[in-house]
Amino acid sequence: MSFARVRALVVVGLLAVLALVFVVVAIVRDTQSNAGTGKGCPKGWPLADVALHEPKEVKINVYNATDEPGRAGSVADDFRNRKFQVAKVGNATSGFDGVAVLRFGPKGVGGAHLLRAYFLDNAERQFDINRKDDAVDVVLGNSFQQLATTTEVNQSLGDLGSPVAPAGTCPAPSDK
Known part of the structure; x- marks a missing residue:
């Protein structure tokens, strides 16, 4: 395998890992997970x-x-x-x-x-x-x-x- 192919595979692999980390962080830190469910609604509101x-x-x-x-x-x-x-x-x-x-x-x-x-x-x-x-x-x-x-x-x-x-x-x- 040539050096150019190895370098390309490393770059693509690094980008895939970064994308996966970004998605996991976005899901974990999601503050809208209760949107539209009535959670966080002031008490007594219909x-x-x-x-x-x-x-x-x-x-x-x-x-x-x-x-x-x-x-x-x-x-x-x-x-x-x-x-x-x-x-x-x-x-x-x-x-x-x-x-x-x-x-x-x-x-x-x-x-x-x-x-x-x-x-x-x-x-x-x-x-x-x-x-x-x-x-x-x-x-x-x-x-x-x-x-x-x-x-x-x-x-x-x-x-x-x-x-x-x-x-x-x-x-x-x-x-x-």
Whole structure:
């Protein structure tokens, strides 16, 4: 074996050892190993479900705040056709001129994030830290036209990114 080959093998071996040491040190000194698990969360803060759920896992209540009677029922049927769990359908107490309002608590953060995509991120969000259920209330406003198509929902989810825990909550550990 020539001297040039030996020298090349020594250099490559040294680089491999340095890379291995670097990786081990990075893993051992990782300070983000508890990120997203709720560890280190201030005592008493609720855990927010920040997992992005499939429609069949999301429970919703649909309320009509438009001038058009029966709008909640038709939109609830659209949501059922898209595999959402529709629990309640009814009328809101007052009118609303926007597209929609999504009302949810810490257990409904992931579901509300998915629903934002169905309204192309034009729905107002109202987070209630004291709410205990995992359902999301969808209040339809006078500016509502229709739900987004599957392609539009997927594009909107890409634009929205991952769900984020609202202020005053900590991300819950993911079961998936």
